[in-house]
Amino acid sequence: MEFNYSYQKKRSEFGRQCMFNDRGPELIDNYAANRKFLKEYIYRDPVDEAIQNVTVQAEHELNTYRAEYANAGINHIEGGWPKDVNINDEEQTKRYRRKIEKDEGYPHIMSQLCKNMEECILQNNAINIYQQYYTDVEPTPLVEPSTARTVNVFSDQLAGNPRPITHISWYPEDCSKLVITHCNMVFHAKIPPGGTCSYIWELENPNMPQLILQPPDQSVCIEYNPRDPNTLASGQFNGQVAIWDVRTSNEPVDFTLMEESHRDPITDLIWTHSKTGTEFFTGSTDGMVKWWDTRKLNASLESLIVDMTKDEQILSRAMGCSVLEYEPTIPTRFMIGTETGHVIGGNKKGKLPQEKMIAKYQAHLGPVLALERNPAFVKNFLTVGDWTAKIWSEDCKESPIMWTCYHQARLLAATWSPTRFSVFFTCRSDGIIDVWDVLQNQEHATLSIKVCDVPLTSVRANELGRLTAVGSQKGTAYVVEMCEHLSYSAKNDKALLTAMFERENRREKILEARNRELRLKQKVGGSAILGTSRMMLDKYSDETDFFDDIYIKSAEIDFYAYVDKMTKKDERNALTLFKNFLSRIVYIICSR
CATH class of the missing domain: 1.20.5 (Single alpha-helices involved in coiled-coils or other helix-helix interfaces)
Known part of the structure; x- marks a missing residue:
């Protein structure tokens, strides 16, 4: 039986029609003979030619038959059962199996069948499934390579006098734009004309800012109101707080009173979780933290002097605030990073200053330049200062649970990824941004990007995950797009990160208990117990790799x-x- 099928197609789909006609021969070109070249002709006489004086015999085969394939279905049923045994009856089949197993020839038959099966299994074991057998095929990587690219660049519009970028804030609704503040933090630095302005940029238009904010003094930090994106609050260099409404004008609509404001520049500003959505708090290097309400800026709602002593709080011995941290899911808790390298955990519910500052961590040797909680594990927070970044747990106050190596260049800023909870970014003074993924590698950065040749002073990750804005000391902001596996979490990432944090937290608690025990022995036994403590530490050196406080204290005394x-x-x-x-x-x- 033959099958025929007619294909129908429009003439226009065949292309241009070819028109053929009869045409006679045409002489395109003619080269006349040149007798001068005849003298240059060389005759070969005799001519030698090598030949094989053997008959060439070869056999060639060609398979002209084509393999034919056919698809057919079969019905597989369990066979080998006698007619008197019902295979649907479980008791009869078990009884028949026991009868066969008691047969004398059963072991011999099974031994022969097992040899054939064992040979097949050994063939599988003889093949290395990870070996690369084909050199022209690249092996599939076990871990997807990490990549990033710069998608936009925003420059300071002040010609000839670029100012360092001190703060970046993303638009809270769709992250389609960002506000950038420029400020020269050098004391008594000369401010050029127009040197106090900040900019609101759209990601799709890096050539011209959408709005130029013009305050009377330099803005050190600025933040969008998460509930009302048209409202912004900025901390000024002179200690005042300015409120902006981008719908009305490019100038502040309200200011705090000078006598109620900070005495030094405001280093950080964060909106808090409240019913009205109009409250925020600020920190300054004068050693004070103030809470404000945009509806009543003539006086602060509450103020706190960052002084951890048990007696009366004195502003002259307060620690300057360099950075603040606030988690909306814990509305009464806040954290303060100081210029002395300490991180102070606070509780706004406390009535006395000592009750408001409930925890203290000795984080870094210099000022704490970055402080941020993990978006998924709020008990763990990231700090950056001097030459390293550290991950802390609220349960361990003496030492961090994880930390990076000490870099040759200083670290100036850091932030967590809001969508992949194991990733954080650090900015260095040599113009490199490092991307760390603690689930992949804890000793080295997963990806290092050379953004520019000047120090990177600020970084802020987009809430959607892919984009990260980085600011430099020369006033240029770079928007870097990360690859997909550095931006979004996998299915098991949260469980793995939970287990990792719990393990490191448990380890640090054991080390802290060991340190307290050694300090107690030193206090009770004095110097006579040094030898015994040293032997005990040598015993546990492979498990607890740390310097004991006994020798540190003795070195400090000397x-x-x-x-x-x-x-x-x-x-x-x-x-x-x-x-x-x-x-x-x-x-x-x-x-x-």
């Missing part, structure tokens, strides 16, 4: 004793030199 000795010696030498100087002056005067 160091400060040497410093005091050299200081007193320098004072005596200075006094002797001063006496000699006076005697010479007296001699000169008397001689005249």
Whole structure:
């Protein structure tokens, strides 16, 4: 039986029609003979040619038959059962199996069948499934390579005098634009004309800012109101707070009173979770944290002096605030990063200042430049200062649970990824942004991007996950797009990160208990227990790799004793030199 099928197609789909006609031969070109070239012709006489004086015999085969395939279905049923055994009856089948197993020939037959099966299994074991057998095929990577690219660049519009970027804030609704503040934090630095403005940029238009904010003084930090994106609050260099409404004008609509404001520049500003959505709090290097309401800016709602002493709070010994942290899911809790390297955990419910500052962490050697909680694990927070970044847990106050290596360049900013909870970004003073994924590698950065040649001063991740804005010291902001696996979490990432944080938290608690035990033994036994403590530490050195406080304290005592000795010696030498100087002056005067 033959099948025919007619294909119908429009003439226009065949292309241009070819028109053929009869045409005679045409002479395109003619080259006449040149007898001068005949003299250059060389005759070969005799001519040698090598031949094989054997008959060439070869056999060639060609398969002209085509394999034919056919699809057919079969019905598989369990066979081998006697007719008197009902295979649907479980008791009869079990009884028949026991009868066959008791047969004398059953072991011999099974041993023969097992040999054939064992040979097939050993063939599978002899093949290395991870070996690369084909050199022209690239092996599939086990981990997807990490990539990133710069998609937009926003430059400071102040010609000739670029100012460092101090703060970046994304538009809260669709993250289609961002506001950037520029401020020169050098004390008594000369401000050029127009040097106080900040900009609101659209991602699709990097050539011209959407709005230029013009405050009377420089803005150090600025934040969108998460409930009302048309309202912004900025912390000024002179300590005041300015409120903006981008629907009305590019100038502030309200200011705090100078006598109620901070005495130093405002370093950070965060909106808090409230019923009205109009409350926020600010921190400054004058050592105070103030809570405000946009409806009543003539006075702060509440103020706190960052002084951890148990007696009366004094502003002169307060620690300057360098960065703030607030988690909306815990509305009464806040954190303060200080210029002395401490991180203070606070509770707004406390009545006394000592009850408001409930925890203290010795985080870094210098100022804390970045402080942020993990978006999924709020008990864990990230800090950046000096040359390293550290991950802390609220349950461990003596040491971090994880930390990066000490870089050759200083770290100036950091932030968590809002969509992939194991990823955070750090900015360095050599113009490199590092992307860390603690689930992949805890010793080295997963990806390092050379953004520019100047220090990167600020970083802010987009709430949607893919974009990250980075600000430089020369006033240029870069929007970097991360690859997909650095932006979104996988199915098991949260469970793995939970197990990792719990394990590291448990380890640090064990080490803290061990340190307290050693300090207690040092206090009770004195120096006689040093040898025993050293032996105990050597015993556990493979499990608890840390320096015990006993030797650290002894080294500190020796160091400060040497410093005091050299200081007193320098004072005596200075006094002797001063006496000699006076005697010479007296001699000169008397001689005249």
